[in-house]
Amino acid sequence: MSTAAEAGLRRILAVVDLLIDAVDEETLVPALLPLLLGAVPGDSIVWSPRAGSAERPLTLPAGLLTPDVRDAFARESAADSLVTHTTLGPGTPMRRSTLQTRSEFHALAAYRDVYHPLEAEQQLAMSFPAGYAGGVPRKVCVAISRSGSDFSDDDVAAAALLRTRLSHVLNRLAPPPLPPSPVTRRESAVLALLARGLTNQQIAHRLAISPRTVDKHLEHAYAKLRVGGRVEAANAWLTRGRTAVHSAR
CATH class of the missing domain: 3.30.450.80 (Transcription factor LuxR-like, autoinducer-binding domain)
Incomplete structure (x- = not known):
């Protein structure tokens, strides 16, 4: 060379x-x-x-x-x-x-x-x-x-x-963004009530589940929607979460 x-x-x-x-x-x-x-x-x-x-x-x-x-x-x-x-x-x-x-x-x-x-x-x-x-x-x-x-x-x-x-x-x-994990129908129901301003106790009563179960649904939904709190979760569900509802319950 x-x-x-x-x-x-x-x-x-x-x-x-x-x-x-x-x-x-x-x-x-x-x-x-x-x-x-x-x-x-x-x-x-x-x-x-x-x-x-x-x-x-x-x-x-x-x-x-x-x-x-x-x-x-x-x-x-x-x-x-x-x-x-x-x-x-x-x-x-x-x-x-x-x-x-x-x-x-x-x-x-x-x-x-x-x-x-x-x-x-x-x-x-x-x-x-x-x-x-x-x-x-x-x-x-x-x-x-x-x-x-x-x-x-x-x-x-x-x-x-x-x-x-x-x-x-x-x-x-700068990798591509990860696709959002779909929220389940039950998580979607919790988010819908959250977006209407209901407390965890009120959501639990409305869906006939325990407040602890509401907490778990929200924890999973926060991770899937990549948000850190109730207000962000409600806004995310209203703008994009509805399209990510999974058929699983």
Whole structure:
């Protein structure tokens, strides 16, 4: 293996080592961006959530995207084939030069208002599933830019290798929400009376069961609805618990 290849492998392994120890995305990404720029060398990197998310992109150098650049990208990126591949397509690592000629790139309004000011003459972009946010599947897009020479086949291969590991780690850090366990019909009956403001004694009298049994039904229902008290349980049952009633009694 050549010296350059050994150095490239070490840079990739540095990213992998960081991912293995990751405990949350908030601390991971700032440490990750410079290592990604080492593994797939470039002048800048943009790490951004799926379009439409309220999350702001993170960049290296920091503050790379001014408000004017972000606004221009929002207006003009729909005509950019690399953006389409990354956000709506398969998201595999892709060089801009694979999708369009230099003249086609320079003809884009986004080149004038976004890429040229950033000196992003060459780009390699990818996206990948990145766990869940607010119960909704999330995707992260990564774009690495250069002002000089184009990205090599080795750069694309390194990005592909890291893409799989990035997705795996982010899915681990933000797993899908667990489906709510269904409440039984008896637990639902208790919750319905609870939502009407009845006390445990009144619920017990109405259902001809003991107050202790009411306590147990509520304990189980709290766990299934993932709530911590009477008010939360009543609200949860009114908004979503009715759809989770199990046929068991």
